[in-house]
Amino acid sequence: MDLAFTAGESAFRAEARSWLAAHVPCTPLPSPETADGFDRHRAWERTLYEGGWSAVSWPEAYGGRGGSLLEWLVFEEEYHAAGAPVRVSQNGISLLAPTLLAHGTEEQRARVLPPMARGETVWAQAWSEPEAGSDLASLRSVARPAPGGLLLSGHKTWSSRAAFADRAFGLFRSRPGAGRPHQGLTYAMFPLDAEGVTVRPIGRLDGRPAFAELFLDEVFVPDADVIGAPGDGWRVAMSTAGSERGLALRSPGRFTAAARRLVALWRAAGDPGDTALRDRVADAVIRARAYELYGYGRASGDGAGAGTAESSPVKVFWSELDLALHETALDLLGADGELADTDWAEGWTFALAGPIYGGTNEIQRDIIGERLLGLPKGRRG
Amino acid sequence: MRFLLDAEQKEFGRTLDRMLTASGTPQAVRAWARGEYGPGLALWQRVADAGVFGLAAPEAYGGFGPLPAELAVAFVELGRHCVPGPLAETVAATVLLAHLGGTGPAREWVPRVCAGRARVTLTLPGGGPYALDAEAADAVFTVTGSGLLSLSPGHGPVRPSVDPARRPARPAGGGTLLASGPAVRAAAALAADWAAFATAAQALGAGLALLDRTVAYARRRTQFGAPIGSFQAVKHRLADAFTGLEFARPLVFGAAVALAAGSPTARAEVAAAKAASCDAAYTAARTALQVHGAIGYTAEYDLSLWIGKARALRSAWGGPAECRARALELFAQGSG
Numbered sequence: 001m002d003l004a005f006t007a008g009e010s011a012f013r014a015e016a017r018s019w020l021a022a023h024v025p026c027t028p029l030p031s032p033e034t035a036d037g038f039d040r041h042r043a044w045e046r047t048l049y050e051g052g053w054s055a056v057s058w059p060e061a062y063g064g065r066g067g068s069l070l071e072w073l074v075f076e077e078e079y080h081a082a083g084a085p086v087r088v089s090q091n092g093i094s095l096l097a098p099t100l101l102a103h104g105t106e107e108q109r110a111r112v113l114p115p116m117a118r119g120e121t122v123w124a125q126a127w128s129e130p131e132a133g134s135d136l137a138s139l140r141s142v143a144r145p146a147p148g149g150l151l152l153s154g155h156k157t158w159s160s161r162a163a164f165a166d167r168a169f170g171l172f173r174s175r176p177g178a179g180r181p182h183q184g185l186t187y188a189m190f191p192l193d194a195e196g197v198t199v200r201p202i203g204r205l206d207g208r209p210a211f212a213e214l215f216l217d218e219v220f221v222p223d224a225d226v227i228g229a230p231g232d233g234w235r236v237a238m239s240t241a242g243s244e245r246g247l248a249l250r251s252p253g254r255f256t257a258a259a260r261r262l263v264a265l266w267r268a269a270g271d272p273g274d275t276a277l278r279d280r281v282a283d284a285v286i287r288a289r290a291y292e293l294y295g296y297g298r299a300s301g302d303g304a305g306a307g308t309a310e311s312s313p314v315k316v317f318w319s320e321l322d323l324a325l326h327e328t329a330l331d332l333l334g335a336d337g338e339l340a341d342t343d344w345a346e347g348w349t350f351a352l353a354g355p356i357y358g359g360t361n362e363i364q365r366d367i368i369g370e371r372l373l374g375l376p377k378g379r380r381g
Numbered sequence: 382m383r384f385l386l387d388a389e390q391k392e393f394g395r396t397l398d399r400m401l402t403a404s405g406t407p408q409a410v411r412a413w414a415r416g417e418y419g420p421g422l423a424l425w426q427r428v429a430d431a432g433v434f435g436l437a438a439p440e441a442y443g444g445f446g447p448l449p450a451e452l453a454v455a456f457v458e459l460g461r462h463c464v465p466g467p468l469a470e471t472v473a474a475t476v477l478l479a480h481l482g483g484t485g486p487a488r489e490w491v492p493r494v495c496a497g498r499a500r501v502t503l504t505l506p507g508g509g510p511y512a513l514d515a516e517a518a519d520a521v522f523t524v525t526g527s528g529l530l531s532l533s534p535g536h537g538p539v540r541p542s543v544d545p546a547r548r549p550a551r552p553a554g555g556g557t558l559l560a561s562g563p564a565v566r567a568a569a570a571l572a573a574d575w576a577a578f579a580t581a582a583q584a585l586g587a588g589l590a591l592l593d594r595t596v597a598y599a600r601r602r603t604q605f606g607a608p609i610g611s612f613q614a615v616k617h618r619l620a621d622a623f624t625g626l627e628f629a630r631p632l633v634f635g636a637a638v639a640l641a642a643g644s645p646t647a648r649a650e651v652a653a654a655k656a657a658s659c660d661a662a663y664t665a666a667r668t669a670l671q672v673h674g675a676i677g678y679t680a681e682y683d684l685s686l687w688i689g690k691a692r693a694l695r696s697a698w699g700g701p702a703e704c705r706a707r708a709l710e711l712f713a714q715g716s717g
Contacts, residue, residue: 001450003384003638070382260712267713275702282705285712286632286653293631296384313624362613368623369616373596378611 003296005074012067013074019051020082029085031346033208038164041088045119055093055117058101062109063117069247070299077253077292081260091161092116092123094248096169099187099240103228112189124162124192126170126214127237129155134363136171137182137234141216143172149222150174150230152190155215160357162212163201167191171233178231185233189225196220206340206349238308245358246311250318252292258325258347259288265332280328287321309371312364319354319361326351384634386454394454397431401462407683413465414545418517421465422500428464429497431455437575438475443492447476449575449637453582457633460586460662460694463686465546467502467514469579469698474501474522477572481530486559490520504552505573506566508698511549512536521552522559528566531556544689545680574651577698578640581655582633584694588626588662591687595619595669615672622668625661632657652699652707659695659704666691 005013029044030037048054049063057072058064067075087093093116100109115121132139141154152172162168168190175184192199196219201209228236242248266281294314326348330337339345355361369375386394404427409420428434436452438444446452452472459468475494478487493499502512503522512521515536524530533552540549596619599610609615632654639647666688670677677684695701 001384001386001390001634001638002642003382003635005382009382256712263709263712266709275706278709279702279705282656282709286657286705286708287628289635289650289653289708289711290628290632290657293384293635294628296382297631297634300383300385313620313627316620316624317628362617365617365620366613368620369610373610373616373619373623375596375599375610375616375619376608378607378613378616 003293009070009074012071013078016053016075016078017082019053020078020084023047023051024082024084028083028343031208032086032088032161033163033204033210035164038088041085042119042122044085045087045089045122049118054089054119055097055113058093058097058113058117062113064113068299070296073247073251073253073295073299075253076251077256080251080253080257083257088122088161088164089116089119090249091125091165092121095125095240096123096189098248099169099227099236102240103187103236107224108227121167122161122165124159124165124168124212126156126159126162126168126190128158130157130213133158134360136359137180137185139171139173139185141170141172142176143174143186143188143221143230145174146220149220150186150188150226152188152196152216152219152221155213157202157213158211158357159214160211162192162199162214163209165192168214169227171237174230174233182234184231185237186230187227187233187236188221189227190216190219190221194219204349205352240308241359242308242311245308245315245364247295247298247314249358250322250354252288252295255288255318255321255325256292258322259285262325262329262332265329269332269334277328277331280324280331284321284325284328287317287324291318291321309367312359312367312372315358316355316361316364316368319351322351322354323348384631384638386450386634390451390454393451394458397428397433397455397458398461400427400431401458401464404462406462406464407686410463410465410546410686413517413548416516416539416548422517424464425466425500426497428459429495433459434471434475434497435495437472438479438491438495442475442479442487443495444475444479447641449578449640450634452579453633453637456579456582457586457589460583460588460690461590463546463587463590463690465514467500467512467518468583469576470502470513471500472579473505473572473576474503476575477503477505477522477524477530477568480568480571481560481564486530486532503572505569505576507703508573508576509696510551511540512552513697514548515539515550515552516548523552523556524565524569528562528564528569529558530560530565530569531558542689542693544686544693546686546690547693570648573698574640574648577655577704578633578636578651580694580698581629581636581651581658584655584662584691585626585629585633585658587687587690587694588622588629588658588665591662591665591669591684591691592619592622592626594684594687595622595665595672599672609672618668618672622661622665625657625664629654629658629661646711649707649710652704653711655699656701656704656708659691659701662691663695 029040032041055064056067060066143150174186178184196217198215201212204210329344413421433455435444501520502518506526521533533556535553536550636650636654639650
């Protein structure tokens with residue numbers, strides 16, 4: 001048992017660090033929740049791609065770097081330590097790509113993944129509906145057969161990045177009469193500028209259009225854009241749902257970087273006599289280190305712990321840690337803690353959504369109880 | 382990098398688990414709490430025979446160490462099975478004496494401690510005034526803040542602990558001076574880190590036992606016509622207890638790696654592990670008590686053995702505030 005990086009891993013870190021030092025914008029990009037800011041972030045994705053860093057863990061054939069899980073963790077540590085921009089391609093790279101790699105056809109991978117890696121196609125997720133949130137399987141949007149494909153109709157919502165994204169992937173009911181709610185669902189990809197699609201941006205808590213609702217009226221999708229077998233969408237979606245909840249979506253490097261900034265803030269602005277606040281800073285440090293070590297354990301493993309249910313405690317852990325880090329920082333800022341134009345305030349707004357998206361933390365606790373602890377299923381609510 | 386237990390380390394844990402399961406530890410714990418040490422000392426000998434007390438001591442003094450990862454594996458099992466006695470103190474004593482080296486107390490005591498032929502306990506600067514289970518020990522060592530290592534001539538009255546199987550007592554003053562000076566202070570600081578580390582692993586084990594027993598109870602116990610574990614209010618508390626323990630574990634083994642490497646951050650890593658595993662164990666204890674309800678609030682029910690231990694271990698070898706203050710050093714070097 002060790003935590004020693006090999007010469008190759010250290011060289012990888014050095015290469016990532018020096019590339020980031022040379023390329024990360026000196027002044028922060030405008031918010032990706034604005035049209036101009038989004039374009040700038042898209043351009044940054046292209047820069048990352050040209051450096052070979054946009055999809056570290058993907059196979060090289062699709063525009064990735066063919067890196068190991070450990071290399072990806074190292075890259076993420078360096079990325080966040082460098083204060084590099086938010087990844088607007090995150091949904092595609094960490095949610096859709098694993099699904100395509102597991103369930104897509106070779107044609108789909110070759111067609112979809114390279115433009116995703118280049119930042120040319122930015123993806124949004126279209127799962128939730130107004131009446132299907134935590135109870136996702138009760139979704140009502142439909143996919144009706146049409147010559148050569150499907151016609152999608154319905155109302156999707158809370159679709160992150162959809163205000164400015166190019167395409168979306170989602171779940172649709174293709175067999176309304178199926179016995180149970182999660183049967184007869186189909187996983188499909190569609191363009192957000194297609195005929196029949198209306199995108200209505202929604203202001204998140206701070207008013208910025210970080211997500212959107214989508215109205216679909218007989219949107220044609222060719223058979224080639226269905227992932228997995230028609231009717232098998234639930235299994236396809238759930239088999240990679242762990243990506244959204246676990247390490248892949250929010251890597252430890254994000255939190256260790258924030259914890260280091262928090263300690264620096266504590267040293268600069270903390271009252272040494274305020275041991276209550278000092279304990280909160282320390283607690284955030286301890287939890288960030290725990291997540292970092294957890295990641296190293298996973299990267300050392302043989303895939304054990306990578307299942308969908310195993311990602312549930314991870315999601316609860318990082319989403320609560322993210323809030324604790326930012327809440328503690330805002331408390332440290334004194335009167336400036338109310339100002340909205342600080343990185344900490346921006347991070348806090350972002351962190352507030354963590355316990356909600358990707359399946360609420362209450363749903364994760366159900367999964368932990370039932371699938372990891374073996375407790376009996378109960379009626380929800 | 383390979384931050385995983387290997388097959389041999391896992392098997393070591395399973396072997397201890399089987400041995401302790403077959404040993405009927407709750408009876409030994411209850412006897413120990415009454416000051417009847419016989420069954421506990423028989424158990425102690427089996428733990429020694431499995432090699433546990435030699436894991437921190439070097440071969441020169443009859444040990445196999447330092448092997449902190451194996452020590453963590455062992456102490457998780459000792460905690461899981463609620464094994465009584467001055468466990469972390471024994472580890473600390475072997476580290477203290479072996480680190481001082483020479484042919485005096487190290488040669489006299491460490492090989493016998495490793496073999497289970499002598500039981501020792503101690504106090505160290507910053508570790509509180511009580512020598513755990515001094516009454517059951519063959520020797521009580523003390524180190525003062527000024528760096529005097531002595532063999533205490535005895536101990537004061539046994540004080541009650543919230544864990545009845547822990548029997549703390551103040552060492553008597555005076556005694557035989559064994560060593561003094563900066564080397565003693567340095568060895569004592571290292572020994573205290575190992576004591577905190579062993580306590581962290583032991584607390585993790587206690588927490589895992591509390592969770593396991595409570596999950597089993599929640600599956601079995603029926604109210605309103607359904608197993609109580611099917612209710613979200615119960616399920617979610619258990620899920621949180623699980624998550625806390627799940628993320629304390631990597632910190633314990635991260636501390637093991639740091640101790641093995643003699644890393645300058647070892648003290649901070651140990652402190653982080655101690656804070657997290659003691660928090661997680663105590664959360665598991667509160668959850669266990671609440672889910673069991675009134676039956677959990679009885680001394681007669683064995684759950685009480687772990688509840689008291691989870692509380693007591695938090696205060697031993699560095700409380701939450703002390704550990705957090707030290708853990709701040711982990712990320713103190715700025716970004717990058």
